[in-house]
Amino acid sequence: MQLVAAIGAKTLQGLEAFGRFWVFAFQTQRLLVADLPRARLWREVMPQFYEVGNRTLPVIMITGMFVGLVLAIQSFDQLYAAGFEERMGVLVNLTLVKELGPVLAGVMLAGRVGGALTAELGTMNVTEQLDAMRVMGSDPIRHLVVPRFLACLLLAPLLTFFCDLVGAFAGWLIAVQLKGVPSEPYWYYTADATEVWDVLVGFIKSVGFGGTIGLIACYKGFHCRAGAAGVGRACTESFVAAFIAILAIDFFLATSLQGLYNALYGFKPLIQGGG
Amino acid sequence: MTDQIQQATVRPGGEAGANAAPVIELIDVYKSFGRLEVLRGVDLVLHPRETTVIIGESGVGKSVVLKHIVGLLRPDRGEVRYHGRSIGEMNAGELARLRMNFGFLFQLGALFDSLTVAENVGFPLVEQGRRSRAEIERVVTEKLRMVGLDGIQSKRPADLSGGQRKRVALARAIALDPEIILYDEPTTGLDPVRADVINELILKLRREIDATGIVVTHDMASANKVADRILMLHEGKFIFDGTSREIAEAGDERIRRFIEGRASEKDLRSLRQES
Numbered sequence: 001m002q003l004v005a006a007i008g009a010k011t012l013q014g015l016e017a018f019g020r021f022w023v024f025a026f027q028t029q030r031l032l033v034a035d036l037p038r039a040r041l042w043r044e045v046m047p048q049f050y051e052v053g054n055r056t057l058p059v060i061m062i063t064g065m066f067v068g069l070v071l072a073i074q075s076f077d078q079l080y081a082a083g084f085e086e087r088m089g090v091l092v093n094l095t096l097v098k099e100l101g102p103v104l105a106g107v108m109l110a111g112r113v114g115g116a117l118t119a120e121l122g123t124m125n126v127t128e129q130l131d132a133m134r135v136m137g138s139d140p141i142r143h144l145v146v147p148r149f150l151a152c153l154l155l156a157p158l159l160t161f162f163c164d165l166v167g168a169f170a171g172w173l174i175a176v177q178l179k180g181v182p183s184e185p186y187w188y189y190t191a192d193a194t195e196v197w198d199v200l201v202g203f204i205k206s207v208g209f210g211g212t213i214g215l216i217a218c219y220k221g222f223h224c225r226a227g228a229a230g231v232g233r234a235c236t237e238s239f240v241a242a243f244i245a246i247l248a249i250d251f252f253l254a255t256s257l258q259g260l261y262n263a264l265y266g267f268k269p270l271i272q273g274g275g
Numbered sequence: 276m277t278d279q280i281q282q283a284t285v286r287p288g289g290e291a292g293a294n295a296a297p298v299i300e301l302i303d304v305y306k307s308f309g310r311l312e313v314l315r316g317v318d319l320v321l322h323p324r325e326t327t328v329i330i331g332e333s334g335v336g337k338s339v340v341l342k343h344i345v346g347l348l349r350p351d352r353g354e355v356r357y358h359g360r361s362i363g364e365m366n367a368g369e370l371a372r373l374r375m376n377f378g379f380l381f382q383l384g385a386l387f388d389s390l391t392v393a394e395n396v397g398f399p400l401v402e403q404g405r406r407s408r409a410e411i412e413r414v415v416t417e418k419l420r421m422v423g424l425d426g427i428q429s430k431r432p433a434d435l436s437g438g439q440r441k442r443v444a445l446a447r448a449i450a451l452d453p454e455i456i457l458y459d460e461p462t463t464g465l466d467p468v469r470a471d472v473i474n475e476l477i478l479k480l481r482r483e484i485d486a487t488g489i490v491v492t493h494d495m496a497s498a499n500k501v502a503d504r505i506l507m508l509h510e511g512k513f514i515f516d517g518t519s520r521e522i523a524e525a526g527d528e529r530i531r532r533f534i535e536g537r538a539s540e541k542d543l544r545s546l547r548q549e550s
Contacts, residue, residue: 128381128383129387136402136447138399
């Protein structure tokens with residue numbers, strides 16, 4: 001009986017926190033729409049662009065490079081054995097653009113920026129700086145969350161673009177320079193198989209990831225418990241929640257966008273069956 | 276003592292403002308955090324231009340009372356009124372405007388780390404809007420001069436000593452010439468000399484801006500120096516309401532122990548058992 005009560009209490013707590021998160025997200029969206037034409041918002045976003053963009057770019061590019069290298073290394077032998085090595089670019093670049101680029105850029109953003117945002121806002125929370133803002137008639141969601149959310153939302157696709165770019169170059173380096181695949185067919189087949197739609201799918205995903213990371217990081221900072229331990233725990237929870245959300249959103253978007261593509265353009269096979 | 280507490284709700288404690296209409300009223304306020312019941316039916320009436328000091332042991336809920344007054348916390352039961360109007364019935368905009376009438380000195384200062392001293396003190400002025408940059412600079416200089424710190428405008432909070440941080444936070448709290456100033460543990464963490472500087476500032480501000488003051492403290496020297504009226508909070512209720520002379524003569528063992536700084540027999544017994 002006690003077990004049932006404990007499970008019930010935990011479920012209620014979870015639902016309550018989930019509800020609070022959506023109220024927080026709704027308030028952020030409402031204030032974002034209201035403040036978009038205001039110069040003050042853009043003045044407040046500029047330092048966040050620097051924090052989110054400039055400081056994350058190197059790790060994102062390093063991530064993209066290794067993803068490209070590993071994809072090329074792992075796919076070469078199998079494709080070579082089947083006589084498809086000239087089509088290696090399709091596998092490497094399509095995987096990067098549609099899936100691994102946005103997901104891994106999102107994960108790096110969650111780790112590098114999400115953790116820092118939660119720590120910053122969490123520290124402001126436990127040192128009563130958020131309360132101080134409220135007491136002075138200011139809305140901390142408007143001045144702290146909206147600029148950070150907007151920076152994550154707008155810069156995630158840009159960071160994903162750099163991740164894809166470096167990954168594509170690294171894949172080409174392995175395939176063409178190391179393994180001797182001819183460069184021209186490598187790019188020809190890549191261009192033939194990769195559509196604008198595929199690039200768009202990657203960017204839609206990255207926008208979703210960026211916005212979700214920003215919201216979760218700010219929410220966790222705003223609701224962390226007192227003390228250094230509370231802030232530390234909030235940072236960990238923020239990363240874990242953002243990581244799971246990235247994977248869940250990825251699955252949801254992959255399924256729905258694939259369905260939409262098939263409905264609009266029909267199924268397009270990348271591999272032609274033999275016989 | 277019960278009679279004395281009941282009197283507190285109908286009798287203004289000090290001499291100043293005794294006949295004026297109340298500025299703040301707390302009526303039968305209850306507040307719990309999880310299973311911890313902090314306030315158990317608090318009644319409080321504050322009159323204009325009085326400095327009321329709330330004393331009590333650490334963790335007894337003194338700061339919780341302050342946060343109810345500015346609407347940072349909502350009572351589980353009961354009501355908080357500002358000039359006869361229930362704060363609980365106000366919408367977000369009204370609450371933000373209401374808070375412009377309050378200055379709040381937080382325990383740790385709650386200065387914004389990322390802003391300079393001038394930007395911190397000018398923050399409520401910017402939030403209020405309708406002021407030119409020159410006017411904001413003038414008010415910032417005036418308020419810093421009032422707390423004896425003119426000339427440090429360009430410094431960051433991290434560059435200041437504990438006492439200086441409190442004084443800058445006080446300058447920020449009075450930036451809008453508030454009707455009511457709330458001081459949350461203003462002398463905690465300061466040496467006796469710095470603490471006395473803060474006490475003198477509280478008295479000076481009362482003289483110069485004629486504000487109603489509410490001071491939460493466990494520092495009896497500070498309480499005796501600045502109070503028109505002292506209230507003692509114990510186990511979720513006020514158990515004393517009177518002047519500093521009256522509290523010095525109080526016979527209640529709980530009050531005597533607090534003002535003389537003596538541990539209870541129960542605490543001493545537990546210490547003996549541990550050793």
